[in-house]
Each structure stands twice: as structure tokens, then as C-alpha cells.
Amino acid sequence: MSHTWKPVFVVLAILAAIFIARTIIVPPKFGIWESGYMYGWHNKANEQFWLNYKAKYKGRDYCNGCHPDKYSAIMNSPHAIIQCEDCHGPAIDHPDNPPKLAIDKSRALCLRCHVKLPYPTSHRNDLPGFLNPDEHNPGIECVSCHNPHSPVLGGMR
Amino acid sequence: MNRRKFLKIIGGMAAGAGAIGTFRFLAPGEAEALIKSSNIRWAFLVDTYKCVGCGMCVKACKLENGIPYDAPVTRTWVERYVILKDGDVLADTPKGARDGFTSPVTEGRQVNPADIDKAFFVPKLCNQCDKPPCVQVCPVGATYRTAQGIVLVDRTWCIGCGYCIMACPYGVRFFHPVYHTAEKCTFCYHRINHGMTTACVQACPFDARKIGNLKDPNDPVTKVIMTERVAVLKDEYGTKPQVYYIGLDRNVR
Incomplete structure (x- = not known):
């Protein structure tokens, strides 16, 4: 074989190897799809991965299935706008997994809304809250006196 | 050449043209037509007057x-x-x-x-742009826009080059600390496609966050976007962001 042809065959062999490797590595559903060449170039099978991702927050109607007493208590209170899972944590597969939810009873949780921030153009300014929460029973959890399911003064524990 | 042979050749050419046609790239207009075939275009509505900065949305997300x-x-x-009277x-x-x-x-x-002159809270999340620069710069096709307008990341295909993180004008992308791939808000793709709302919308006690379908004229979110005064972030970048804000201020970047 002429020495001038050898590199040509080497290049052809490399190209063939790249082509074969590409057909093996690139997933079969890799293509352009709906959003066109610039924005839609992807593996279609990956959309299924995100569709199948497990939802962890179930919403208050799920809680109502077993805890209608707690549900109706908070739904008839000024805290009706707050979802159960905001404080109780995501239900996931409760009661199977986890069997018991880790409730956030910290002062910090209540203070997310109930520290008064005097911002005239924000709804935060309208919420009842403390300008200086450290002056009101510091170190004690709010829920030891106040019932978050009935936060009016008549609902004090 | 007799008539039978002529017809065979013509028929073969027509079949060949049809076969080649299935492999051609889509022209922008044709791709556009395909997008429109979806009857859903997810969009987000944020009311900055209602947000109190409780951060329940961030925790839930x-x-x-x-x-x-x-x-x-x-x-x-x-x-x-917080915008002060002295201009700070x-x-x-x-x-x-x-x-x-x-x-x-x-x-x-x-x-x-x-x-204080004015002070307020602004929730931020992925704008699910119609023209997402993060997708445009991805060298491997690991991030993409779905037919319903959601930009997703393929964790198995992302090489972690970080171009998309730099390309996003809104700074919503980051590296996932566990998977070491580009990560971003998906509008809770797994929830909105199964009849639920997003985790942040559900967790918000004040209805400051809402998600809706722009292609449904009766959707309450669409009605607000179409009839009320809303703004988007960094409109001048031409990314066509799909998170609409009520009460946005010029100081918000």
C-alpha cells in the first residue's frame, strides 16, 4: 500500500469509530422536538423524569381526610390562609412515611409574619406583630400560650 | 422511455422527496406552529403588594x-x-x-x-423565558424548553460547564450540590402536570404567587396579565420572561 494512502485510511477509521460511538452513546430520543432547533434540542425521555418526580406537599385537603377536627378549627380562624404543611412539614406519604411529621413549633416560625416591619407599601405592615419581639416572653415558644389553630385571644391555652 | 418507466421514475422521486422531507430541520415558523399546537403555556403572576416576606415559599420549594x-x-x-428618603x-x-x-x-x-419612602418584598424564580438564553448557550442539549414553555435540565446529560448559569440574566440557575449539574426552578413540572399547583404557590398564605395557563383566556391569572398593569423583569434583554409582576419598582433588578 502506498504510504500516501495510509493516513487517509487512518482518518476514515477514526471517523467510523466516532460515528459508531455516537450511535451507541446518544440516546435514541435525542432530537429537535417542539421548541425548534435553538430551544428544543434534547432527549425527549428526560421530560418523563421530571413528570415522575415525587410530589411531597399534599395540600390541606389531604390533611382533612384524617384530621377534620384540626382542619375545621384552623379554617374558622384568622390563620385559615396558612396551609397545614407550612408548619407541620410536607406530608409526603404520611401516615406511612413519615409516620409522624416534625412540627416546627419555634418562635422563629411565628416571627416570619409577626415581627412588625414598618414598610408602608407592603402588606407586611398590615399584619399584627411585634416591633421588638424580645420584649414579649423571650425564650418561650409562642405555642406554649397561643393556639396556632385558634390564634385569637379567646383561644389561649 | 415508455410511459410505465416514466411513471415509475416520477413515483420514485416523489417518494424520495417525501423521505428526505422527514429528516429536514424545522424552519422557525414551522417550529412555532408546533409550539402553538400545545394548548398550555404556563405563566406566573407575583403580587408584590401582597408578599409579606414570610419565606414559606422558599422553605416549601x-x-x-x-x-x-x-x-x-x-x-x-x-x-x-428598602428605599430611603435620601435616595439610598x-x-x-x-x-x-x-x-x-x-x-x-x-x-x-x-x-x-x-x-423609609417605600419598602416591599419581591419573590423571584425562573422566568421560563420564551427565548431562554440559558438554553441557547447549552453546548450539549442538556437544557431545553418543553412545548408548554417550561425550561428543564437533563441531569444525565449536563456536563456541568456552567454556561447556562452565566447566561441567565436573572441569576436563577446554580449547581445542585448533590448532582453537580445545572439546577433551576421547573414551575414544579411534576405538580402542575398532575393537576396540582406549585409548592410555592400552595405554601403562600397571602396569594402573592399564582400560576396559570396563558392560552386559556378564562384563566384568572391570564385575565390579570391581559387586563391589568403588570411588568416583567429585564424586558430589555429580549428573553420574553413569563413571570409577571404587579407593583414592580424601577429599583428592582
Whole structure:
């Protein structure tokens, strides 16, 4: 074989190897799809991965299935706008997994809304809250006196 | 050449042209037509008047989407803007507002309430742009826009080059601390496609966040976007963002 042809065959062999490797590595559903060449170039099978991702927050109607007493208590209170899972944590597969939810009873949780921030153009300014929460029973959890399911003064524990 | 042979050749050419046609690239107009075949276009509506900065949305998002809770990254966050009478603009988002805003101290400054002109909270998340620059720059096709307008990342295909993180004008992308691939808000793709709302929308006690379908004229979110005064972030970048804000201020970046 002429020495001038050898590199040509080497290049052809490399190209063939790249082509074969590409057909093996690139997933079969890799293509352009709906959003066109610039924005839609992807593996279609990956959309299924995100569709199948497990939802962890179930919403208050799920809680109502077993805890209608707690549900109706908070739904008839000024805290009706707050979802159960905001404080109780995501239900996931409760009661199977986890069997018991880790409730956030910290002062910090209540203070997310109930520290008064005097911002005239924000709804935060309208919420009842403390300008200086450290002056009101510091170190004690709010829920030891106040019932978050009935936060009016008549609902004090 | 007899008539039979002529017809055979013509028929063969027509079949060949048809076969080649199935492999051609889509022209922009044709791709556009395909997008329109979806009857859903997800869009988000944020009311900055209603947001109180409790950060429940950030907490819910991190737990829902498996973003390590103590890592300094988050798919959504809430910014606080305090605009003072002397013209100073203070803005902060401690831990992305994962624990809410519980102190009037902003950017290390104790602000006197009498000095405040206006102050408010701005929730931020992926804008799911119609022309997403993050997708355009991806060299491997690991991030893409779906037919319904959601921009997703393929964790098995992302090489972690970080181009998309730099390309996003809104700074919503980051590296996932566990998977080491580009990570971003998906509008809770797994929830909205199964009849639920997003984790942040559900967690928000004040209805400051809403998600809707722009292609449904009767959708309450669409009605607000079409009939009320809404704004988007960084419109001048031409990314066509799909998170609409009520009460946006020029100081919001």
C-alpha cells in the first residue's frame, strides 16, 4: 500500500469509530422536538423524569381526610390562609412515611409574619406583630400560650 | 422511455422527496406552529403588594424539590427592597429568605421607619423565558424548553460547564450540590402536570404567587396579565420572561 494512502485510511477509521460511538452513546430520543432547533434540542425521555418526580406537599385537603377536627378549627380562624404543611412539614406519604411529621413549633416560625416591619407599601405592615419581639416572653415558644389553630385571644391555652 | 418507466421514475422521486422531507430541520415558523399546537403555556403572576416576606415559599420549594436545606442555593427566593428618603436603596435576601424576614436590619443598617419612602418584598424564580438564553448557550442539549414553555435540565446529560448559569440574566440557575449539574426552578413540572399547583404557590398564605395557563383566556391569572398593569423583569434583554409582576419598582433588578 502506498504510504500516501495510509493516513487517509487512518482518518476514515477514526471517523467510523466516532460515528459508531455516537450511535451507541446518544440516546435514541435525542432530537429537535417542539421548541425548534435553538430551544428544543434534547432527549425527549428526560421530560418523563421530571413528570415522575415525587410530589411531597399534599395540600390541606389531604390533611382533612384524617384530621377534620384540626382542619375545621384552623379554617374558622384568622390563620385559615396558612396551609397545614407550612408548619407541620410536607406530608409526603404520611401516615406511612413519615409516620409522624416534625412540627416546627419555634418562635422563629411565628416571627416570619409577626415581627412588625414598618414598610408602608407592603402588606407586611398590615399584619399584627411585634416591633421588638424580645420584649414579649423571650425564650418561650409562642405555642406554649397561643393556639396556632385558634390564634385569637379567646383561644389561649 | 415508455410511459410505465416514466411513471415509475416520477413515483420514485416523489417518494424520495417525501423521505428526505422527514429528516429536514424545522424552519422557525414551522417550529412555532408546533409550539402553538400545545394548548398550555404556563405563566406566573407575583403580587408584590401582597408578599409579606414570610419565606414559606422558599422553605416549601427547597423541601419539595430536594434542594439541600442548608446549602446556600435555592430555586426561588424573596428579595427585600428598602428605599430611603435620601435616595439610598437597600436590598437583601438573607439565606434567600428561607427563614423569612424577621429583622428590620437591612444590609447591616438599622433603618429608622421615618426614613423609609417605600419598602416591599419581591419573590423571584425562573422566568421560563420564551427565548431562554440559558438554553441557547447549552453546548450539549442538556437544557431545553418543553412545548408548554417550561425550561428543564437533563441531569444525565449536563456536563456541568456552567454556561447556562452565566447566561441567565436573572441569576436563577446554580449547581445542585448533590448532582453537580445545572439546577433551576421547573414551575414544579411534576405538580402542575398532575393537576396540582406549585409548592410555592400552595405554601403562600397571602396569594402573592399564582400560576396559570396563558392560552386559556378564562384563566384568572391570564385575565390579570391581559387586563391589568403588570411588568416583567429585564424586558430589555429580549428573553420574553413569563413571570409577571404587579407593583414592580424601577429599583428592582
